[in-house]
Amino acid sequence: xxxxxxxxxxxxxxxxxxxxxxxxxxxxxxxxxxxxxxxxxxxxxxxxxxxxxxxxxxxxxxxxxxxxxxxxxxxxxxxxxxxxxxxxxxxxxxxxxxxxxxxxxxxxxxxxxxxxxxxxxxxxxxxxxxxxxxxxxxxxxxxxxxxxxxxxxxxxxxxxxxxxxx
Amino acid sequence: xxxxxxxxxxxxxxxxxxxxxxxxxxxxxxxxxxxxxxxxxxxxxxxxxxxxxxxxxxxxxxxxxxxxxxxxxxxxxxxxxxxxxxxxxxxxxxxxxxxxxxxxxxxxxxxxxxxxxxxxxxxxxxxxxxxxxxxxxxxxxx
Numbered sequence: 636x637x638x639x640x641x642x643x644x645x646x647x648x649x650x651x652x653x654x655x656x657x658x659x660x661x662x663x664x665x666x667x668x669x670x671x672x673x674x675x676x677x678x679x680x681x682x683x684x685x686x687x688x689x690x691x692x693x694x695x696x697x698x699x700x701x702x703x704x705x706x707x708x709x710x711x712x713x714x715x716x717x718x719x720x721x722x723x724x725x726x727x728x729x730x731x732x733x734x735x736x737x738x739x740x741x742x743x744x745x746x747x748x749x750x751x752x753x754x755x756x757x758x759x760x761x762x763x764x765x766x767x768x769x770x771x772x773x774x775x776x777x778x779x780x781x782x783x784x785x786x787x788x789x790x791x792x793x794x795x796x797x798x799x800x801x
Numbered sequence: 802x803x804x805x806x807x808x809x810x811x812x813x814x815x816x817x818x819x820x821x822x823x824x825x826x827x828x829x830x831x832x833x834x835x836x837x838x839x840x841x842x843x844x845x846x847x848x849x850x851x852x853x854x855x856x857x858x859x860x861x862x863x864x865x866x867x868x869x870x871x872x873x874x875x876x877x878x879x880x881x882x883x884x885x886x887x888x889x890x891x892x893x894x895x896x897x898x899x900x901x902x903x904x905x906x907x908x909x910x911x912x913x914x915x916x917x918x919x920x921x922x923x924x925x926x927x928x929x930x931x932x933x934x935x936x937x938x939x940x941x942x943x
Contacts, residue, residue: 714934721941769915772903781903781938784915788896788936791919792926799927 676776683771684722687786690764691715693744697753700746707800708757711793718786751801758797765790808858810905812866814917815854817898819868822847824891827874828884836881840888843924850917857910885928892925893936900937 694712698705747753768787772780825844832840855865875894876887899917906914922936935941 711932714932717934721935765919769912769919772915773908773911777904780911780915781900782935784903784918785900785922785935785938785941787915788919788922789932789934792922792932792936795923796926796930796932 676779679775680722680724680779683768683783684719686767687715687718687722687764689744690760691719693757693760696744696746697757699743701750701753704750704753711757711796714789714793718789721782721786754797754801758794758801761790761793761797765794804861806905807910808861808863810902810914811854811858811861811910812863814898814902814914815851815858816866817895818847818851818854819866820872821891821895822851823868823872824874824887827878828887828891831878831881831884833881836885839927840884843888846920850920853913889925889928892921892928896921896925896937897939 691712694708694715698708698712747756765787768783768790772783772787775783822844825840825847829837829840829844858865874887875890876883878884878887896918899914899921902914903911903918918937922933925936926932933942
């Protein structure tokens with residue numbers, strides 16, 4: 636998650652990324668019997684949050700490369716951060732790892748050479764993520780399904796807005 | 802899935818779609834050009850959903866919620882700008898009803914509710930020219 640300023644992740648990206656790692660990545664190593672002690676729904680939510688955070692990272696990479704797109708894209712990016720936090724729940728807002736950058740986080744996603752191509756990559760990623768959230772909603776408990784359906788709907792709205800302004 | 806709860810959830814979105822169809826009829830009259838065409842397209846989509854929902858309720862042996870003769874609109878329409886405010890509001894409120902239906906429905910009907918939520922969220926975003934993070938979830942708005 637370390638990219639050069641001003642292209643690098645915001646403090647919020649680091650917070651979100653740290654929270655995802657804490658729940659999705661670090662739990663099994665930190666606890667002797669994680670699968671027995673972590674409720675299944677928490678694991679499901681953490682796994683989906685990790686998937687959503689990859690979308691956040693793609694936006695961060697695009698904004699790092701094309702800062703002129705910030706007025707249009709920053710709001711959409713922030714909404715994915717909000718999705719990650721909602722999936723992780725209120726307890727994840729101040730993760731223990733927040734003050735230190737994640738050591739071996741996923742590498743920054745590749746960004747195309749032009750803003751037009753980058754926007755197309757965002758549309759593709761948004762559409763795939765929206766469909767995936769809808770499929771996950773089908774199998775989820777009712778309350779999580781409602782949240783996932785809303786996140787899916789938000790992604791579909793992003794696609795529509797990005798395509799309209801293209 | 803409790804059949805009565807399922808029918809009740811379908812009736813609630815059906816009632817909401819009736820109101821939205823009425824609202825689009827009012828809003829469309831004040832719109833011109835691309836906005837009017839979008840309103841007409843969306844009006845047709847809402848009528849399709851309404852008929853689909855009425856069919857699903859009938860299939861379950863219940864009487865579909867009828868449309869009211871008229872509805873109190875949430876905002877007055879005296880201009881094209883008013884009409885866009887109204888269509889945005891109608892889609893936002895509808896998104897919340899579809900989102901609650903997700904809670905009560907399973908399987909294909911849950912997919913239907915998620916689709917309804919998605920379509921309302923997309924339409925609301927295009928009308929207001931902006932996004933919200935959690936369409937349909939009143940407790941997470943603002």
